[in-house]
Amino acid sequence: MRTAWAFLLLLAGAVGQTVKYQPPVCAVKQSTVTLPCTFTPVRKIIRVVWCQNHLICHGATPSVYDSDSKTNNPFDTRYKYLGDKTGNCTLQISNLQKRDEATFRFRMEADDAEGHQTGQRGVNVTVVDGSPMRITSSSEREVREGQNVTLLCTSICTFHQLQVTWFRGDHPLPESGPALMLSPLTAEDSGNYTCGLKANPGIRSVAYMLQVEAADGGTTLDYLTIVRLLLVTALTVLIVIVASIVIKRTCVCRKAEQQIDE
Ligand SMILES: *[C@@H]1O[C@H](CO)[C@@H](O)[C@H](O)[C@H]1NC(C)=O
Ligand SMILES: *[C@@H]1O[C@H](CO)[C@@H](O)[C@H](O)[C@H]1NC(C)=O
Ligand SMILES: *[C@@H]1O[C@H](CO)[C@@H](O)[C@H](O)[C@H]1NC(C)=O
Ligand SMILES: *[C@@H]1O[C@H](CO)[C@@H](O)[C@H](O)[C@H]1NC(C)=O
DSSP states (O other), X not given: OHHHHHXXXXXXXXXXXXXXXXXXXXXXXXXXXXXXXXEOOSSOEEEEEEEESOSSOOTTOOEEEESOGGGSOOOOTTEEEOOOSSSBOOEEEOSOOGGGOEEEEEEEEESSGGGOEEOSSOEEEEEESSOSEEEEESSOSEEETTOOEEEEEEESSOOSSOOEEEEETTEEESOOSSEEEEOSOOGGGOEEEEEEETTEEEEEOOOEEEEEEOOXXXXXXXXXXXXXXXXXXXXXXXXXXXXXXXXXHHHHHHHHHHHHHO
């Protein structure tokens, strides 16, 4: 009977949604993450608990943090409760491990069973080995001036809104979407591109090296034009020289003829 009552109250509490978590967390192995959390107690809270992968987070459920240490096994010191018993239930996990990949839930227990409550929704934590960010390109690594390229920043983590920051070398770019359009390409677009998350500046993708080659047609044409110009000039000079010699000869001959006539 008591259990049934407690269960009903628990369900009623779940409907109230008095525990608020932040969106899912995706972080690199061995890093430190905080799971921001707030709650609105309806009674005086005497015990707070965080547990992993359990819907109810109650009774004999193994917890990662329990303010009532007497009823608890020695818990992992990597979990640190930054909250209190009045409204802040923030949990910090340091030296993140693969086994931390789970749904974490917060439970509060009051001086009266009516005030007991578990934040059912929980917060999901995903643990990744390397950088969760990648850059893929719409074309080859070597591209030519005047072409278009779109660099796409993707993540193996799922984020509600992918607010991305882009860098060329260490220089931040103004674009903030997951797709970086470079069109038309110029030589200045060459460089090592990285992308990261606006919300988590510590995470950056592996560099993507973009090399913009000078447009092929353009340079060849310039070279040919110069060669042609040189040839035309040389030919002109030759014609002038030949012409002047011919004219001189004609004049000399004419003078000689005139002299003979006289
Ligand atoms: C909860 O506590 C943490 C750690 O002290 C703090 O950073 C955070 O701002 C607090 N949150 C609220 C809503 O007060
Ligand atoms: C959290 O993970 C569980 C199990 O993988 C999934 O069913 C649930 O939809 C996830 N919740 C959120 C908010 O991403
Ligand atoms: C490059 O993109 C522009 C629009 O941004 C488009 O007008 C142009 O045709 C594209 N050029 C090539 C070579 O795809
Ligand atoms: C990009 O990175 C490569 C490899 O680290 C380096 O050799 C190259 O000089 C870099 N390019 C620029 C423009 O910084």
